[in-house]
Amino acid sequence: MNERDLAYLQIRQVLALLESGDISSEEVTAAQLARIAALDDRLNAYITVLHDDALASARQADTLRRAGERLPLLGIPIALKDLLATKGILTTGGSPMLADNVPDFDATVTRRLAEAGAVLLGKTNMLEFAYGYPNPEFGETRNPWNLAHTAGGSSGGSVAAVAAGLAYGTIGSDTGGSIRSPAAYCGVVGLKPTYGRVSRHGVLPLSWSLDHVGPLTRSAWDAALMFDAISGYDPLDPASAPGDAPPTLDQLDEPLAGLRIGLVEYFFDRNVQDSVRAVALEGVALLECIGAVIEPVTIEHVELVSPVIWPIVQAEASSYHAVNLREQPEKFGPATRENLRLGSTLLATDYLAAQRIRRLIIDATNAALANVDVLLFPTQPIVAPVLGTYKMANLQSEGILEKEIGHTGFGNITGHPALSVPCGLSDVGLPVALQFTGKPYADGLLLRIAHQFEQAFGPFARPPID
Amino acid sequence: MSDESTKAEFEVLLQLADLTVDDDELRRLTTLHARMKATRDRLRSVVLGETEPATTLVSAIEMGPR
Numbered sequence: 001m002n003e004r005d006l007a008y009l010q011i012r013q014v015l016a017l018l019e020s021g022d023i024s025s026e027e028v029t030a031a032q033l034a035r036i037a038a039l040d041d042r043l044n045a046y047i048t049v050l051h052d053d054a055l056a057s058a059r060q061a062d063t064l065r066r067a068g069e070r071l072p073l074l075g076i077p078i079a080l081k082d083l084l085a086t087k088g089i090l091t092t093g094g095s096p097m098l099a100d101n102v103p104d105f106d107a108t109v110t111r112r113l114a115e116a117g118a119v120l121l122g123k124t125n126m127l128e129f130a131y132g133y134p135n136p137e138f139g140e141t142r143n144p145w146n147l148a149h150t151a152g153g154s155s156g157g158s159v160a161a162v163a164a165g166l167a168y169g170t171i172g173s174d175t176g177g178s179i180r181s182p183a184a185y186c187g188v189v190g191l192k193p194t195y196g197r198v199s200r201h202g203v204l205p206l207s208w209s210l211d212h213v214g215p216l217t218r219s220a221w222d223a224a225l226m227f228d229a230i231s232g233y234d235p236l237d238p239a240s241a242p243g244d245a246p247p248t249l250d251q252l253d254e255p256l257a258g259l260r261i262g263l264v265e266y267f268f269d270r271n272v273q274d275s276v277r278a279v280a281l282e283g284v285a286l287l288e289c290i291g292a293v294i295e296p297v298t299i300e301h302v303e304l305v306s307p308v309i310w311p312i313v314q315a316e317a318s319s320y321h322a323v324n325l326r327e328q329p330e331k332f333g334p335a336t337r338e339n340l341r342l343g344s345t346l347l348a349t350d351y352l353a354a355q356r357i358r359r360l361i362i363d364a365t366n367a368a369l370a371n372v373d374v375l376l377f378p379t380q381p382i383v384a385p386v387l388g389t390y391k392m393a394n395l396q397s398e399g400i401l402e403k404e405i406g407h408t409g410f411g412n413i414t415g416h417p418a419l420s421v422p423c424g425l426s427d428v429g430l431p432v433a434l435q436f437t438g439k440p441y442a443d444g445l446l447l448r449i450a451h452q453f454e455q456a457f458g459p460f461a462r463p464p465i466d
Numbered sequence: 467m468s469d470e471s472t473k474a475e476f477e478v479l480l481q482l483a484d485l486t487v488d489d490d491e492l493r494r495l496t497t498l499h500a501r502m503k504a505t506r507d508r509l510r511s512v513v514l515g516e517t518e519p520a521t522t523l524v525s526a527i528e529m530g531p532r
Contacts, residue, residue: 304512307505326484341487342498345479350502353509360512393498 007035007165008462011076011222014168018065018075025065025075029058029119032077036121036166039465044141045151045160047082048090049122057119064117072229074117079167081158082123083130084110084213085202093204094126094138094154097324097331107202108237109171109213109230116229121167125157130173130206131317132401133335133390140387143186144463145430149384152182152404155216159186162216164465169217169226175206176309176401177380177408179214180420180435185384187422187431187460189223189450190216194441195415196241198227199234207316208239210309210412218460220421220450224248227443241441248444252451256290259449260372261436262297267377267410270303271403279432280378283423283453287376290456292449297372300364304357306406309413311346311354318343335392358413365414365437374449375437379420380407383430411437419446421453422460472500 006028009017017023033051040046054077061075080086083093085103087110092098106114114120128135132153141156143149144164151160155172159182162170172179174192183190191214198213205211215226231245263284268277288294318340324331325340332340368375381403389400411418418437426432434453436446454460473492476499480487487495 307508341485341495342502344483344485345499350506353513356513357509
C-alpha cells in the first residue's frame, strides 16, 4: 500500500490493519506526520503539530495492543480543533488573544478520546474564536478540492485535515454550522449531535445556548465510532444531557425500509445554486432506492433562522468576550472585533425576541418531526466560496455567512441532531452534501442513514491535493 | 430615523457598553447597527401577539422525551 492510499483509509480499515499486525500505530502516525509536513504549507490546516508527543503516544498504543488492550480508537491518529483545551499544549482559539494559552487541564472530549486510545497529531486551524472570520495572523484554511477556495468554517482546519488525509478523524465545534458547513464544502462527514449529548467542558465558548461539539470523519462508521467515544453525560457541562448515550455503532446496518424522510422544500429553494440542487436531488433519488419514503415538508418560521440566530450569537459572544473587548481590543481580528462591538450594543429585549422566536421554530420542528423520521435538505445552498470571502461585513448587501447560517443554523437553534454527508460533486468539481436532521437524541439514526447512503453511493472521490 | 440620529443613538449604546471606537469604525458600525435594527423590527413583528414567555436556557434545550 502506498502512502497516499494509507492516508485515505477509514478508521475502520486502519483498526483492522493494526489488529492484524500488518502495520503499527507508530508507522501510521509517522506517515501522517510526514504527510502534514509535505502538504500543510498549502492547506494551513494545522496550528500546532505534535511530532514527538504523537510518536510517543503511538508507541504506547502499540505496546498496549501487544499486551491485549482493545480500546475503540487505540493507535488512531486524530486532531482537535484549537479551541478544545489540551493539558500542556497550546490552545489558541485561532486568536492572538490566546497566543500563549497553555491549559493545565484537558477538555472532557480531549480526555475521552485519550481514554479511547487515540493518538493526538495536533491542533487544527479555525476561524477566530469560531465566530466566522479568520484572524489575519492565522490565515484561512484552503479547500483540498481547490486551493483557491476556502475550506469553510469555523472548523475549516479540522475538516481539511480529514479531507486531505492529514488525520483519520477530527473534532470540530458547531454554533451555526461550523462542523457541517466545512464538511459539506470539503466532502467529509460531520455530525452536530443533539444539544447536550457531547460535553463542551473545556471548549472555548462562542454562544453557549447554540454551541455543540462533534466528529468529522471520512465515513459515517468512523463518525459513529468517535461519537460513541465522546458522548454521554458530563457533570462539568451544565447543559449536559443526563443519562447514558446509547452506542450507535452497532445500529448502523439495521434496515431503513419504510423510513420516512421529510424533504424541506424551503431549503431546496432558498439561495440554492442550480448545480447544488441537482446533485442533492440525485442523492434524494438514491435514498428512495434504498427504501426511504420521501415526502415534502413545510416548517413554520424557518425563514427566520438567520435573523434569529444572529442576535443570540452576538449577545452571548459579546458577553463572553466583554472584558477583553474593553481592555485589549487590538488583539481581536478586525471583523471579530467589529461583531463583538455590535453585539455589545444589542438590547436585552432584542435578544429575548430572538429567543422567543427560537421557541416557535423548535415547536414547529417538533411538529414536522411528528410525521416523519428525519428532515432532509442540502447542507449548504452553495459550494465552497473562494478564499477571502469571510471578511469584514459588506455594508451594502447580505454576506455569505447569512446565506450559510440560514441553512445550518436551523439545527443549532433547535438543538436537534444534524449530520452532513457528501452526495456528489457540483459542476465546478466541488463537493455537495445532504443534511439530515433528526428528533432529539436520534443521533444514531442519522449515522445509520448516512452509513447506508454511503454503501449505496460507493466510495467518495479523493481531492486532487497530491 | 435620520442618519445623524441613528449615529447618535449608536454612540449612546457604545457608551453604555463602555466601548470607544474611532470615527471610521463608528461610521461602519452605525451602518451595520441600522441593518440590525431592521432585523430587530422584523423579529418584533413576529413576537407581537405571542403570549408565551421568553425561552429560558432550560426550555431551549428541553426537547421532549429522551
